Each structure stands twice: as structure tokens, then as C-alpha cells.
Amino acid sequence: MARIVVIGAGVIGLSTALALEREGHEVVILAKDAGDSIVSFVAGAVWYPFKVGPVDKVPAWAAATRAWMLELARTTPEAGVDVLTRFELANDDTRPWWADATPDLELVRDLHGTPLPKGATHAWKFAAPRAEPRLFMAWLAASLRGRVRVQTVSSLRETLAAENADALVNCTGLAARGLTGDRELVGVYGQVVITEPGGLDLHECLGDERDEREMFYTIPRRHEVVLGGCAEPSPDDRPTVTTPQMTRTILSRAEQLGLRPGRVIRERAGLRPFRPSVRLERDGDEPRIVHNYGHGGAGYTLCWGCAQTAAALIRG
Ligand SMILES: Cc1cc2nc3c(=O)[nH]c(=O)nc-3n(C[C@H](O)[C@H](O)[C@H](O)COP(=O)(O)OP(=O)(O)OC[C@H]3O[C@@H](n4cnc5c(N)ncnc54)[C@H](O)[C@@H]3O)c2cc1C
Secondary structure (H helix, E strand, O other): OOEEEEEOOOHHHHHHHHHHHHOOOEEEEEEOOOOOOOHHHOOOOEOOOOOOOOOOOHHHHHHHHHHHHHHHHHHOHHHOEEEEEEEEEEOOOOOOOOHHHOOOOEEEOEEOOEEOOOOOOEEEEEEEEEEOHHHHHHHHHHHOOOOEEEOOOOOHHHHHHHOOOOEEEEOOHHHHHHHHOOOOOEEEEEEEEEEOOOOOOOOEEEEEOOOHHHOEEEEEOOOOEEEEOOOEEEOOOOOOOOOHHHHHHHHHHHHHOOOOOOOEEEEEEEEEEEEEEEEEEEOOOOOOEEEEEEEHHHHHHHHHHHHHHHHHHHHO
């Protein structure tokens, strides 16, 4: 058993801490913020590999996470995971790059007998587990033996020494840029509008990422629906405030698709920690430090697969 410090209490930090505890380690979690201001609470939190790489590793991480979430949906209702049917619009029948992660992927040419919207000729249909961030994060935290200690870390090496730890896992999302100097990591702004269900089916979600400038998705939760969105590369210090203009854009995209969401309940915005490749590796200078950040628009989609790889790296 080793003593391990995890920095960060977003979906990546908490799932990594859980994987490490399940291997028998003593885990200490340090986080600047553990409340719902972090991007892990902004996410629609449906399983879908969006704005993330690399293409040769993501499908395996995504498949492992999907299997875990499907199991949670079956066995652990308090984790807030449910299984939705996702329809992802496409312009042709080219298999998506992440297809190996979804054995049930099916190509359809209509939506329940009605033509596909916005000129799409095909759609990929598959079972997509979705987490309710508030429930899932609370369940993760409650599943841990260790508790989150609110503390801002300014040096990974100094923290490793100060905590007298055998290893440290860096799960600080976008803030990893400041801690490591990683210039490949950038913020990608996203906004969502949360509405009452209105005329929307709470068991199905629709995604259209064919053109990121006009992207749209619906992600139903148990009692509300998340509508999105946008993906705008942004400076780290871009305020994560919502704009009425983006709200109008999202609602008008829903209308163009013939969807009738209910009343707007609230809006949220956040910066996805995007990197061309998730950084999941030992530090080149200090091998007792493992990095696990840069999950872009897919932190929920990859969390468990990446947590298990991080635990394997600690094992050596
Ligand atoms: C609009 C939107 C929709 C999204 N939808 C989805 C979706 O449907 N599916 C999906 O899979 N993903 C989605 N995402 C992406 C997802 O939210 C992120 O990939 C994920 O939350 C990243 O998690 P994280 O734990 O790495 O980062 P964070 O949630 O940012 O957590 C980082 C943690 O590190 C801590 N920290 C930072 N700096 C320090 C420091 N110096 N010292 C101590 N602690 C520190 C923070 O306080 C925090 O606790 C969406 C994102 C957005 C913006």
C-alpha cells in the first residue's frame, strides 16, 4: 500500500482517487475548489468522445468507462447514471473514429420514421450512459475513504514532499497549464441551457457535431434537459459567464430541429481542458508524479478508463 496524493476534485480527480483506493492505497485529495463552480459540474455529462484525443487511445479508455457507467446504471441508482439512446447525425456512413468503443453502434436513416433533420443522411444510434453531475460527483466523493481537503497547490514536487507521499497524480484540468507550463493545453468554452423537459423525450438525446460552429445537442437528465452548445478555443482567463446571445442561438437551433423544450431553468458555461492528446503519463523529470489531465469535452466519457491507466502507472 502506498500513500498517494491526488490533486483535483473534478470528475478526473475523484475517479482516479477511487481507482487508487480500490487498489488498496491510502489517498489524500487536495483541491482548490470542490464545489459546483468547476467545469465538471457544467458538463452535460453524457458518454460521447467529443473534442478529445488521441484517436489511438481514446476508444479503449471510452470503452472501459462506458462499461463501468452501464454497470452503475444497472446497479447503483444513487450514482445518478442512466442509459439514454443517442442519435448522432452524420453526412455519410463512415464509421466514427470512436466506433470500437460502442459495439451496439447502429446506422439509421430516419428518426422513428421521420426524416433526419438539417440535411443529415444518416445517424448513428447507440446506448449512451449519462451522469447527473451533482449526483455522480457526490456519489464518487461518498464512495471514497479519504476526504477532499481544500488547498491550493502551487508546486507538484513540493506537495509530494510536504505530504510525505510515495506518488502524486495531477488531475487539475485546465489549471495544469500553470502548474506544468504545458502549452498544448487550452480552454475551449462551452455554454449550455437547462430547460424543463417540455416536449422532449427524457430517454433520448440528439447530437449534431458535423459543423462545430453550428453544433447542437440535447442531453436529458432525470427532471430537466441540457441543451448545447458551442466549442470556442479561449484564453484560460475567459470568464465562464453565459451570454443571452448564445442562449438565443441554442434555443433557435432546437426550434430549427422541430424540438419543443420547456421553460429555461438556468444557463451554465465552462472551459473544457482541451489538449490534442490527453496527458496520461509519468512526469519526465519526477517519475513519482503521474499526469492525468486534458480530457477536453470528454472527461466523463473517459474518467474510469483513464483512472485505471493512472492506477496502473502508479503500480509501475
Ligand atoms: C458545456 C460543457 C459540456 C460538457 N459536456 C460533457 C459531456 O457531455 N460529456 C463529457 O464526457 N464531458 C463533457 N464536458 C467536459 C467535462 O466537463 C470535462 O472534460 C471534465 O469536467 C474535466 O474534468 P477535470 O476533473 O479534469 O477538471 P475540473 O472539473 O476542472 O477539476 C479540476 C480540479 O482541480 C482543482 N485544481 C485546479 N488547480 C488547482 C491547484 N492549483 N491546487 C489544487 N487544486 C487545483 C480544481 O479546484 C478542481 O477540483 C463538458 C464541458 C463543458 C464546458
